[in-house]
Amino acid sequence: DIQLTQSPSFLSASVGDRVTITCRASQGISSYLAWYQQKPGKAPKLLIYAASTLQSGVPSRFSGSGSGTEFTLTISSLQPEDFATYYCQQLNTFGQGTKLEIK
Amino acid sequence: QVQLQESGPGLVKPSQTLSLTCTVSGGSISSGSYYWSWIRQPAGKGLEWIGRIYTSGSTNYNPSLKSRVTISVDTSKNQFSLKLSSVTAADTAVYYCARDDYGDYDLFHWGQGTLVTVSS
Numbered sequence: 001d002i003q004l005t006q007s008p009s010f011l012s013a014s015v016g017d018r019v020t021i022t023c024r025a026s027q028g029i030s031s032y033l034a035w036y037q038q039k040p041g042k043a044p045k046l047l048i049y050a051a052s053t054l055q056s057g058v059p060s061r062f063s064g065s066g067s068g069t070e071f072t073l074t075i076s077s078l079q080p081e082d083f084a085t086y087y088c089q090q091l092n093t094f095g096q097g098t099k100l101e102i103k
Numbered sequence: 104q105v106q107l108q109e110s111g112p113g114l115v116k117p118s119q120t121l122s123l124t125c126t127v128s129g130g131s132i133s134s135g136s137y138y139w140s141w142i143r144q145p146a147g148k149g150l151e152w153i154g155r156i157y158t159s160g161s162t163n164y165n166p167s168l169k170s171r172v173t174i175s176v177d178t179s180k181n182q183f184s185l186k187l188s189s190v191t192a193a194d195t196a197v198y199y200c201a202r203d204d205y206g207d208y209d210l211f212h213w214g215q216g217t218l219v220t221v222s223s
Contacts, residue, residue, distance in 0.1 A: 001166070032207055032208075034208075034209045034210075036150075036210075042215075043199055043201075043213035043214065043215055043216050044150065044199075044210070044213060045213070046209060046210060046211055049207070049209040049211075050207070050209075055211070087149065087150055089150075089152075089208065089209070089210075090208075091207075091208045092152040092163070092165055092208060093152070094149055094150040094151070094152065095149070096149050097149045097150075
């Protein structure tokens with residue numbers, strides 16, 4: 001089975017910062033990668049699919065890139081509502097999550 | 104806009120079968136080429152994909168849960184269901200239903216989730 005490893009697991013940043021979260025796959029997975037945002041007590045929300053396709057309604061400050069075994073989620077300028085936990089997913093496997101906190 | 108809503112007992116005894124239903128509104132469960140999925144999340148932990156069912160009835164399950172999981176669909180009620188047998192405390196989690204729009208496992212629409220606790 002493929003394993004997904006996100007880094008970092010915790011990230012402290014300020015409003016306006018540019019942040020990048022990485023998801024590494026244990027084997028090449030082409031571009032089948034999605035990113036989700038989850039806020040406490042809420043269901044996850046799809047942000048990016050097919051590695052780089054922005055889901056409808058998601059702000060353009062979110063972007064995804066990568067292929068093969070290394071993928072990144074970038075938030076170009078953090079907004080207060082972006083502080084949440086982020087998960088990558090490939091097929092039936094999720095990464096362990098990255099908690100983005102306010103510095 | 105499609106909406107999904109989980110329902111079922113919030114408390115299940117160890118060794119029994121957990122049964123949940125997801126009711127779909129805003130569209131027919133049998134229209135389109137969608138996969139209807141279940142995901143769970145223990146408190147304070149990450150997401151675990153459980154399985155999915157296609158509108159034709161074909162299923163895919165997480166290998167780690169496959170021996171205990173059954174997902175079915177009832178098109179007459181616009182619902183799909185999850186059964187997880189022989190539960191233990193490790194199965195305590197928030198259970199989500201979701202829709203995979205393109206068959207690539209990407210989950211475009213989610214229910215709000217329902218907490219199931221396994222305890223005697």
